[in-house]
Amino acid sequence: GAVVSQHPSWVICKSGTSVKIECRSLDFQATTMFWYRQFPKQSLMLMATSNEGSKATYEQGVEKDKFLINHASLTLSTLTVTSAHPEDSSFYICSATTGTGGGEAFFGQGTRLTVV
């Protein structure tokens, strides 16, 4: 299947600093990527839709100034958590859907963010 690579797999940062997470589609082009957040023992919740060459679309309750999304190319989307606080600690996962195969979604490995 298609491959989506996410980096880093884990990061620990101090409160108030910013963290950038990268999501790459390795063997296909993705005009749209999605960012999800998962709290312990909860399911994945959509944060935002990342659109290549245009602004991201954020879900209700997600602060766009705090979670900056940039989709500068057809294979790369980045999520920057700005001025991180302990409550931002979570598991962040990106996904992309291939144009073929009936719209199958593939996910990155996820990033475990811990803010101390």
Next chain:
Amino acid sequence: KQEVTQIPAALSVPEGENLVLNCSFTDSAIYNLQWFRQDPGKGLTSLLLIQSSQREQTSGRLNASLDKSSGRSTLYIAASQPGDSATYLCAVPNSGNTPLVFGKGTRLSVIA
């Protein structure tokens, strides 16, 4: 608004048993349905994708069925193994390139 429910929330079975995981969704206008596996602290691995026009898909010991009209899907795992222990998630998009709506998952433990 689409809602996805998975039953049971957790399941523990002895090795070798066949088992069924259930998924239901409220809006039958789905594009496809996907089953995933998630190991603790890891990302999602796609197991099976069923298109809205299909009734089932098979991959090895896994078989997924889809009854769109009743809003249900099942994942059948044959001859379960300890390595099958993980959380299984089902998810649906409303169209080809829209985000997935996930159930809360079924946490499966297969005991050797």
